[in-house]
Amino acid sequence: MRPTTRLRAALRERPLTHIIGAHNPLGAMLAVEAGFDGIWASGFELSAAMGVPDASIVSMTQHLEITRAMAAAVDAPVVADIDTGFGNAINVIHAVRQYEAAGAAAVVIEDKHFPKDTSLLAGGRQDLVSTSEFQGKIEAARSARRDADFVVVARTEALIAGLGHGEAMARAHAYVAAGADAVLVHSKQKTPDEIVAFARAWDRDIPLAIVPTAYPQLDEAAIQALRTVRLVIYGNHGVRAIVGALRETFGQIRRERGAAGVDARIPSVETVFEVQGVPAMKRDERRFLR
Ligand code: SPV
Ligand code: MG
DSSP states (O other): OOHHHHHHHHHHHOSOEEEEEESSHHHHHHHHHHTOSEEEEOHHHHHHHTTSOSSSOSOHHHHHHHHHHHHHHOSSOEEEEOTTOSSSHHHHHHHHHHHHHTTOSEEEEESBOSSOOOTTSTTOOOOBOOHHHHHHHHHHHHHHOSSTTOEEEEEEOTTTTTOHHHHHHHHHHHHHHTTOSEEEEOOOOSSSHHHHHHHHHOOSSSOEEEOTTSOTTSOHHHHHHHSSEEEEEEOSHHHHHHHHHHHHHHHHHHHHTSSHHHHTTSOOHHHHHHHTTHHHHHHHHHHHOO
């Protein structure tokens, strides 16, 4: 089954689909190995990996090529975080065609102005485009897709921008009217209250998606009990784990002036061989190298 069809069916039929952020094929492969249903091609993760803020600094081409590489590395659906769509509705048309051709199963487009600022930053610039302008972007995304199963997710940042439940709900309804296949509602509150209130009030047969980074206490059992949220995105746990692991290991090698202390506690070179597909290459060598 195509990843687009698989994702669409999962959102329709399964109580909860869970995906996690990655910014390279290795991360995508480890996510699938861990049992995730798909990959979140996170703009925040890739920006951090490139050493720059998540503020429309990484180009569409850079994000597109990483998305393509991840989609080629795993069978699981890749959900592309395309921020604002890199401009207006015309940029969205171009982006959707490119991401679909790159093997993404879905795009998530958010209703902030381009250039954007990252959502979880205290005091970040969170200015939204008008509801009508964003409806045009969703309609443009729908019209640009070639595979009817390619999923277009509309993301509202109304709660992030502090505009409140009413505005978030009005925008979500407007985005569904424009043809969104799902609505991502994001929050940076440290408690899940505003997301829970939104999910309980949601009365459309269109799945909600959430990113429970700021409120991790809302676990999957609680999310599933809400019934209206059918996609959970773990946004940035991979890159945060990497920052911690690299600091710890690099620091220890410098402090101890040698690698003996870290050697036993970090994965072996053989483990990395396994992950990067060396056993399959060896089988191919035996078969094909004459
Ligand atoms: C990302 O992972 O790039 C996201 C989620 O968009 S967040 O960083 O929480 O905005
Ligand atoms: Mg993002």
